[in-house]
Amino acid sequence: MAHYSIKELEHLSGIKAHTLRIWEQRYQLLQPKRTATNIRYYDDADLKNLLNVALLYQEGYKISKIAQLPPTQVAEEVLKLTENELGQEQFINQLIVAMVELNEVLFERVLSRAILQLGFQQSVRLVVYPFLSKIGLLWQTANITPAHEHFMSQLIRQKMLVAIDALPVQQDKSAPRIVLYLPEGELHEVALLFGHYLFRSAGFSTLYLGQHLPFCDLLGAVKQFKPDYVFSVFTTPVFKVPISEYLEELVEKTTLRQVLVCGAMLQYFPADALPEKVTCFKSIDEMEQWLQCHTAEEAAKK
Template sequence: MNQTGRNGIYTIQQVSDVTGLSKQVIRKWEERYELVQPERLENGYRTYKEKDVNTLLRVKVLSEKGYSIKQAVDMLEKEPESVESFFKAKQLKFEKFNDSVIQLLEKGTYCDDLELNLILQQSYHKLGLEEFISKVIIPFLKEVGDRWERDEWGEYQEAVSSMSVRDFLIQIRKTFQLRDDAPLVIGACLPEEHHELPIHIILLQFMLRGWKTVLIGASPAPGAIESLVQKLKPSIVILSASTTLPFEKDPKLLRGLDKFASEQEQVEFYIGGSGALNYLEGKELNAIQVTNDIEQILV
């Protein structure tokens, strides 16, 4: 297996792993369109930089949207300063990856959980928690999900990558020091919801602002949320549903939670996640506020 790129330098195999482009396609784009100009080692092997990886990814996204490779290259060369605006205006999905994300994607391709953990550790200690979450964890998980949806990654690749991140975030939460009198927030997946990573991230963002946190993880038992709220009496409760499965399995679930929330006068309840937002479109709740914006909660 290739060693992880150091100081933002990658082999053609690593670039292929990260971009999903074959080595033959990468060479073809380089030779025919002069898209990237890799440096050569003494043995003739190509080496690529972080900007080369992102350039290849941009062209890949444009080609998937129907543009020819030459059109995509011309766009990048003639108006490089307006590329980001173009992507935004056309609603094209592109995430610029930094070195840490590129390394994680490479190791995730090979399901190398040891290397994934080492890269996560290095990035965390280098960046600090806030930037680690915003610049590494969120972009990486977003791309993992996208690759799963596009069938570029299999179930095992997605599972190993997601679980490595989850386990690392759990370690951070366990060792995070907070004041004894800090306010408490409970984060909970809904019953039948198994995607707990969004709640881990949200609770860490609360911890950065001085909050104690308690997590009710994947698919809690019916009544578990209500019982813990009554026992711990938090200031805030965050409910999460990345899918609509909780509402499909139990159409009365949200109505019951909303009624319970209305009876807790000292507790603010919020619900978020793509599944919740989709399900709640056009619906109204009495006591639970709907949002995907943590800043709105902490106002």
């Protein structure tokens, strides 16, 4: 059973902690438990009910009316709402509920609906990435287990693979070529898969090598495939040497036009700390802008 603080509920629901305290005192909407040392906490049932309450509240329901409903009826009202188009926060909240419950049917339904309503690329931008950002706090406080992480990441991965598979493989031999991989020890594949989708959508000839690729095998693939670019994601501190040294060696041992990178480990890297041929994307927007400029440049050459 997970234990959530009121600040964690604020982070996940979008409802300010002081508002939650008012709701708790005035309407008994939340009923905190206490540890053996008398510290207040909330459990999974509280989180799921609050996420549903937040959804109704954001849709204009009065909190005094919501508070009169048992959690089962609150959930029923949410289901009625989902018959219409959902907003970004509604999608995200429902994904959190599905993850906490390990409810594959709900997770699949919400994610599929987001893709149908928003399109794949916008769903990743507006729903999947904000969802992953919100639950990042839960990794830190151990309220999410490896089972939760594997459950939701595999379902997201499946959606991305379907979207990539729907794109045509580039046949034009003059198309820009790119190798996509994760360095040795790196296993978080969602961002790499999204990159694969974006590059293939932009007309690149892609070679996807996936997770945990040793440096020597990367060099071998680059030598054989002869790409213009490589793309990688640096999420976890798995390196025995500084990332800047790793990238410097990659630049020195290849004839790549550019090395394209992103990820949490690079978020606060100053641009001048990276080799000249390395481009670091700090956001999806930056990556999409780079692709737009690249596509325009390639079109101008023809």
